Amino acid sequence: MPQIFSTIACNLDAHILQSSIPLFEMEKVEAIEWSFDALFKADVVPEWFTDLIGEFSDQGRLICHGVYFSLFSGKWSAEQQHWLDQLSKLCGQFHFDHITEHFGFMTGSDFHKGAPLGIPFNASTLAIGKDRLARIQNACNCPVGLENLAFSYSLDEVKLHGDFLGQLVESVNGFIILDLHNLYCQCHNFELDFTEFLSFYPLDRVREMHISGGSWDAQIPGRIVRRDTHDEAVPPEVFEYLRQAIPRCPDLKFVVMEQLGTALDTAEKQADFQKDFLQMDHIIKSVGETGRISANNFLPFSPTSPAGLPVEDLALYQQQMQLSNILEIAGDLKEAQRLLNASDLSDTDWHIEHWEPHMLQTAMNIAQKWKGGF
Numbered sequence: 001m002p003q004i005f006s007t008i009a010c011n012l013d014a015h016i017l018q019s020s021i022p023l024f025e026m027e028k029v030e031a032i033e034w035s036f037d038a039l040f041k042a043d044v045v046p047e048w049f050t051d052l053i054g055e056f057s058d059q060g061r062l063i064c065h066g067v068y069f070s071l072f073s074g075k076w077s078a079e080q081q082h083w084l085d086q087l088s089k090l091c092g093q094f095h096f097d098h099i100t101e102h103f104g105f106m107t108g109s110d111f112h113k114g115a116p117l118g119i120p121f122n123a124s125t126l127a128i129g130k131d132r133l134a135r136i137q138n139a140c141n142c143p144v145g146l147e148n149l150a151f152s153y154s155l156d157e158v159k160l161h162g163d164f165l166g167q168l169v170e171s172v173n174g175f176i177i178l179d180l181h182n183l184y185c186q187c188h189n190f191e192l193d194f195t196e197f198l199s200f201y202p203l204d205r206v207r208e209m210h211i212s213g214g215s216w217d218a219q220i221p222g223r224i225v226r227r228d229t230h231d232e233a234v235p236p237e238v239f240e241y242l243r244q245a246i247p248r249c250p251d252l253k254f255v256v257m258e259q260l261g262t263a264l265d266t267a268e269k270q271a272d273f274q275k276d277f278l279q280m281d282h283i284i285k286s287v288g289e290t291g292r293i294s295a296n297n298f299l300p301f302s303p304t305s306p307a308g309l310p311v312e313d314l315a316l317y318q319q320q321m322q323l324s325n326i327l328e329i330a331g332d333l334k335e336a337q338r339l340l341n342a343s344d345l346s347d348t349d350w351h352i353e354h355w356e357p358h359m360l361q362t363a364m365n366i367a368q369k370w371k372g373g374f
Contacts, residue, residue, distance in 0.1 A: 004246070004288040005030040005061060006281040007254045009210075011038055012049050013261035019270040023277055031061035031097075033256045036090055037068050037083060057094040063208070063254055064090075065177075066101040071132045071146070072119045073105050074317030076310035080132075088139040097253075098143040098207065098298065099136060100177050103165065105320055117323075117363060118149055118157060120349035121164045124313045130171040131311035134304045137172045143298035145175040145207060150182035150214075150228035151363070153355040155190045162201035175207035175298045178249070180241040181214055181234070185226040189359065194241055198248065206249040207298055211238050211280060212258040217365060223358040227366075231263035234276045239283060246288045251296050255284055319344050327367035333357060336364055 008020050010032040023029050034053060039045055056062040069083050087099070104116035119125045137144045146169055152158045165176055178201065187194055213232035217225040246252060257277045264270050322343045330336035340352045
């Protein structure tokens with residue numbers, strides 16, 4: 001019977017590591033997820049951190065989560081090629097059980113600045129996504145997956161997201177990270193029932209889950225929006241989601257606890273983090289070890305060597321740059337709507353005419369906060 005591993009998102013961050021030490025000492029941490037590309041620009045990586053990564057690598061308990069690849073950028077960049085080259089190099093040094101990336105594209109003209117946002121779901125973006133996944137799989141030679149978004153502009157977009165994800169990863173026999181706090185955000189922001197929401201996703205493609213906390217954005221008049229900011233304790237609803245989702249995902253292998261190190265700067269917050277991890281572990285052990293039959297190793301059925309040059313859509317790229325700029329410079333919601341209606345996104349598969357005002361305002365808040373980089 002396949003085991004589900006209780007996992008910590010563990011990066012080179014003093015507060016995360018300090019919070020995790022008691023859990024390591026209790027031998028509760030069964031795997032770690034490493035955001036490997038956060039270290040691509042690091043001048044020196046401490047030997048002890050390399051040793052930690054190496055230990056979990058040797059046990060087959062190391063998974064890696066990318067942040068900066070910008071999977072759906074309409075134009076291929078030198079930075080994306082560098083990302084793949086660095087990934088290939090790391091895969092020669094460590095054994096990764098799988099590699100994952102975020103869905104979406106990065107706002108901002110600088111590759112390493114901005115925030116991940118959604119895309120139109122059409123044949124062009126599907127082709128770009130399949131091409132990029134094939135290139136990632138070819139670089140790492142292990143299972144590849146994508147994480148569902150926490151943010152959408154409209155209810156229609158929410159309902160289509162899971163199917164589009166499934167079509168993407170199927171091309172490399174890949175998998176989905178089902179981020180349960182992301183679903184919590186979507187359920188609140190669009191008034192959806194969680195059980196109904198799960199029906200939008202191919203749950204047989206779920207190999208990993210994330211749980212985390214977030215925050216409430218009350219800047220929108222008359223609405224409170226849930227944001228996936230990773231800076232608070234895990235809500236009780238997300239733990240309940242975990243109980244419900246585990247039995248419905250037969251190939252689930254890792255459940256990952258995520259939190260930003262900046263949110264773990266006191267002993268009280270670190271204790272809450274440890275308490276949340278132990279609750280996650282208890283749920284996994286109580287509902288995740290019965291009746292599960294794993295059938296998919298999520299490796300490609302045939303070689304995935306990409307043919308020719310990377311797929312591009314320069315019209316899409318232009319739209320993405322326009323959207324990023326509008327979100328970053330608009331002084332208020334009305335100005336953003338006016339600029340969008342006058343842009344190349346108008347009357348296209350972006351469907352900006354149906355974007356919910358409170359979600360457009362939220363996108364502006366996100367883009368303007370992160371336009372200088374994470």
